[in-house]
Amino acid sequence: MSMPKTITRREFLKIAAGASIATGFTSAVRSIVIEPFIYPPEEELPGQATWYASTCRQCAAGCGIIVRTIDGRAKKIEGNPLHPLNRGKLCARGQAGLQVLYNPDRLKNAVRQVGGRGSRQFEPFYWPDALDLLSSKIAALSSTERFAFLGGLMPSHTYRLTSLLLEALGAAPPVIYDLQSALEGRSAVSQLSQALFGAPDLPEYDLSQSDVVLSFGANLLETWMSPVAQSVAYGAMRQGSMGRRGLLVQFEPRLSSTAASADEWVPVQPGAEGFVALAIGRIIVEERLGHVGSHQSQAVLYQNVDVRDMSAASDVPVDTLRHLARVFADADRAVAIPGGYLSGQQNGFSSMLAVQALNLVIAQVGRQGGMFLSNPGPTAALRQNPPVNTFDEVMDLIRRMKAGEIDLLLLHSANPLYELPAAAGFFEAIARVPFVVSFSPVVDETAVWADLILPDHTYLESWGYQVPSPGADRPVVNSQQPVVSPLYDTLATSDVLLGLAARLGGKLAAALSWRDEASYLEETVSELHGSSLGAYSARTPSGFWALWRQYGGWWSEKQIRREPELTDIVQKPLLIAEPHFEGDPQDYPFHLYPYSSITLSDGRGANLPWLQETPDPMTTVQWGMWVEINPETAEGLGISDNDVVQVESPHGSMEASVVIYPGIRPDIVAIPVGQGHQDYGRFAQAVIGSNPMALVAPVTDPDTGALAWGATRVRLKPIGKKQVLARLESLDGNGRESLG
Amino acid sequence: MTRRLLLFFSILILAAVLVTRAQVLASPEQPVAFNHQIHAQAGVQCLFCHSSALRADIAGIPSMQKCMGCHTIIATDNVAVQVLTSYWKRKEPIPWVRVSWQPEFVYFSHQAHLRTGENCETCHGDVGRMPLTRPAVKMDMGWCLDCHLLQPEEKVVRLADCLTCHK
Ligand code: SF4
Numbered sequence: 001m002s003m004p005k006t007i008t009r010r011e012f013l014k015i016a017a018g019a020s021i022a023t024g025f026t027s028a029v030r031s032i033v034i035e036p037f038i039y040p041p042e043e044e045l046p047g048q049a050t051w052y053a054s055t056c057r058q059c060a061a062g063c064g065i066i067v068r069t070i071d072g073r074a075k076k077i078e079g080n081p082l083h084p085l086n087r088g089k090l091c092a093r094g095q096a097g098l099q100v101l102y103n104p105d106r107l108k109n110a111v112r113q114v115g116g117r118g119s120r121q122f123e124p125f126y127w128p129d130a131l132d133l134l135s136s137k138i139a140a141l142s143s144t145e146r147f148a149f150l151g152g153l154m155p156s157h158t159y160r161l162t163s164l165l166l167e168a169l170g171a172a173p174p175v176i177y178d179l180q181s182a183l184e185g186r187s188a189v190s191q192l193s194q195a196l197f198g199a200p201d202l203p204e205y206d207l208s209q210s211d212v213v214l215s216f217g218a219n220l221l222e223t224w225m226s227p228v229a230q231s232v233a234y235g236a237m238r239q240g241s242m243g244r245r246g247l248l249v250q251f252e253p254r255l256s257s258t259a260a261s262a263d264e265w266v267p268v269q270p271g272a273e274g275f276v277a278l279a280i281g282r283i284i285v286e287e288r289l290g291h292v293g294s295h296q297s298q299a300v301l302y303q304n305v306d307v308r309d310m311s312a313a314s315d316v317p318v319d320t321l322r323h324l325a326r327v328f329a330d331a332d333r334a335v336a337i338p339g340g341y342l343s344g345q346q347n348g349f350s351s352m353l354a355v356q357a358l359n360l361v362i363a364q365v366g367r368q369g370g371m372f373l374s375n376p377g378p379t380a381a382l383r384q385n386p387p388v389n390t391f392d393e394v395m396d397l398i399r400r401m402k403a404g405e406i407d408l409l410l411l412h413s414a415n416p417l418y419e420l421p422a423a424a425g426f427f428e429a430i431a432r433v434p435f436v437v438s439f440s441p442v443v444d445e446t447a448v449w450a451d452l453i454l455p456d457h458t459y460l461e462s463w464g465y466q467v468p469s470p471g472a473d474r475p476v477v478n479s480q481q482p483v484v485s486p487l488y489d490t491l492a493t494s495d496v497l498l499g500l501a502a503r504l505g506g507k508l509a510a511a512l513s514w515r516d517e518a519s520y521l522e523e524t525v526s527e528l529h530g531s532s533l534g535a536y537s538a539r540t541p542s543g544f545w546a547l548w549r550q551y552g553g554w555w556s557e558k559q560i561r562r563e564p565e566l567t568d569i570v571q572k573p574l575l576i577a578e579p580h581f582e583g584d585p586q587d588y589p590f591h592l593y594p595y596s597s598i599t600l601s602d603g604r605g606a607n608l609p610w611l612q613e614t615p616d617p618m619t620t621v622q623w624g625m626w627v628e629i630n631p632e633t634a635e636g637l638g639i640s641d642n643d644v645v646q647v648e649s650p651h652g653s654m655e656a657s658v659v660i661y662p663g664i665r666p667d668i669v670a671i672p673v674g675q676g677h678q679d680y681g682r683f684a685q686a687v688i689g690s691n692p693m694a695l696v697a698p699v700t701d702p703d704t705g706a707l708a709w710g711a712t713r714v715r716l717k718p719i720g721k722k723q724v725l726a727r728l729e730s731l732d733g734n735g736r737e738s739l740g
Numbered sequence: 741m742t743r744r745l746l747l748f749f750s751i752l753i754l755a756a757v758l759v760t761r762a763q764v765l766a767s768p769e770q771p772v773a774f775n776h777q778i779h780a781q782a783g784v785q786c787l788f789c790h791s792s793a794l795r796a797d798i799a800g801i802p803s804m805q806k807c808m809g810c811h812t813i814i815a816t817d818n819v820a821v822q823v824l825t826s827y828w829k830r831k832e833p834i835p836w837v838r839v840s841w842q843p844e845f846v847y848f849s850h851q852a853h854l855r856t857g858e859n860c861e862t863c864h865g866d867v868g869r870m871p872l873t874r875p876a877v878k879m880d881m882g883w884c885l886d887c888h889l890l891q892p893e894e895k896v897v898r899l900a901d902c903l904t905c906h907k
Contacts (some may be wrong), residue, residue, distance in 0.1 A: 031768060032841060035833035037803040046798035 041072030052483040053552030057459035058093040061226040062468035064552045066484040085473040086228040099608040105681030107455040109490040135503040144171040152178035152413035155464040159386040168511035179602035180336030180417035185343025186653040187388040188706040197564035201374045202470040208236035209369035212331040218339020219258040223596040255663025256615040271579025272314035272340040274351025279310035283325035290329030333369025344710035350576040351704035366563030373562045374471035379527045392705030401429035411438045417445040421696040456493040461486040474556040582697035585712030593670040593710045594692045606684035620728040625675035625689035628661040644721040654690035750853035768837040773820045782867030798851040
């Protein structure tokens, strides 16, 4: 063995320098691959942005969007600055819409389930064969009553085509249900409008011009109804003009982020919100507050109301009620809003009526800063929008399915296995239906039980229109257009319906005679051409069609507010039943309060990582779910933060980590909905959590048939485990430093 | 010892420069033997295929649909065209190897250069005579400035400003 030659430090450096020069030069040559388009996107200039106007479909609000596309790819969604509803603003859910388009768990073609329903073994299916199979199933029905269609937040035109198809077949109209609508009380609000004003259209509150807003459980700035429009109006109300700053009072048992933005938060006893409204009304009438006059004609409404009883029932001191009544009645412009939580009680309708009556008492119905009715669609076709059915109607469908009366079930934008209370029995019901077809773009909990999945395009690839409800301060029709060509071999459900009609022929083909979805839309929308109201005018129908897409819709140039006309329901004494709750208070000491998450809403956002990553504004939890309890309650049960508890109701149980939250009544257990997905893609399934709908009792408000989702009692039990939640801020509030 | 080492390094550096230069200016191997010369001789204008050079920063390469617009009938017996057609049938994009490029930290605009009356050949050389496309020059900053500094005096201030190209 020879001695190795020693290298001096100097020599080493020289060699190293030489080596690096040599390698440095060779690496200067690199190879970059550039791929051409196979088919170039329309109007595309490489590297240059093209903006398309369309409509957000992440919730029912229908905000106008503009989408930046480069090289045929959608890159960024912004609010449409021209749109009268959201005026250029957009919420986090709207921003995250790109991940609906690019979601890696999307179905890339039509599929059929080959290992039996529930096997999750899917096999690609050729579209024409899928349509042949489905039309043969329809043709083979022994009676068209055995055909059912369950929808959720469906595009309006798809809903209308579905309705026409079912009508021509002689089948029952589609049943529409989704959890978000249930949580915001959409069907109850619509029934309230019908009772009070003789029209089913939703109220539109003129927040921006209001001096005092009493919000009874409406989380205006989060998910309720039209949160972006309401946030814009809230901004104007707080700092719109110099020296004016509106007052917001929020009545709800838990401090939501809307309540946190309010001047006063009144944690009312669950189910007693209506009592507060009755007491305030009584005080105004009795003490002749405000500037409306004697209130003589309204005395009848409150003749049975005792303020002290109402105070006791609602946990709100008489002094507070008096103070609020004065502030409300003395304001130049004030408005009371019956919102989500009270609609989820068994006395929901009468509570909401009592709240709406406050607007009558101070004569703010149809007045600036008060309440108006949403404008309906400007043409007959545009007025046919998906109405939200009541829970009772859904239960009726479930009953028919369980009884074996349904042979064919079609599902669009609906995920009932996730969104209905488990105790409603949809699982047993769907098992009894011989053939199930889902139009979902991803495999969700319900699609797992389908024979066929015929994925619709996602909304950034789709055509459509929507009359937003609640609307803006003028008639509006949103337009929706593809901002990119469909990424995969998916097919617009409207085209599937037209294809089915053509195959089945006869009456169906006559009722749905359009060549394709786009020609249906062009025809329907052309009825707006020539209207003298429009913000733009076009000489030809094709010119109108172009402007309709460029603007992102059609709307009136001027403000046109719809003043409601009163029916005689408000001439009888107001009466609110005691709230009922499922579960014995001895066994189940707490009220369950499931609430719509500001990020995931009712769970439809759970498959989007951007939304999972967005911290909840109140708890700062990310990628997780939790149970909120009051510190007092936690101490009583010996629970600390991050302890896993079992929450149990008479109908089911679930486990989750605890967040000790001072902004909640001690008798309330609040749980955000949206997590706990068994299916719905990798991101939704990655989060540890359960679906609180397992706990909810399938009970309704007898006045409306709406789901009383807030009427369940629960109990809590620590299971002796800790599961630390990921939070942006530490529990002691010192976490902000780590962001510095 | 030091002198010999110095000489050795000088030769090494020179060799590296020459090798690199040759590599930089060679025509890269392409998946389809595209021939600019034939197309130019047939009278096809640069802008017919690189159609956004006048309207955008990027000149663009033609979509496969555009290639097939002609080659469904023209020169279908040519081997390169057959390779193109096989990509088209598989609906697969051809992974072309880029011939000319600027690094990511340079903001270059074709549109701005063509507006001043420059033509394609100024930078890309006589592509119309290249059976296989190769870079005509090494597009480094010194080469850009060679031209920018020759411009009329009132323009040079802006054209020699760092932030004009490095935003
Ligand atoms: S409020 Fe609804 S429609 Fe508007 S941006 Fe948010 S998710 Fe979209």
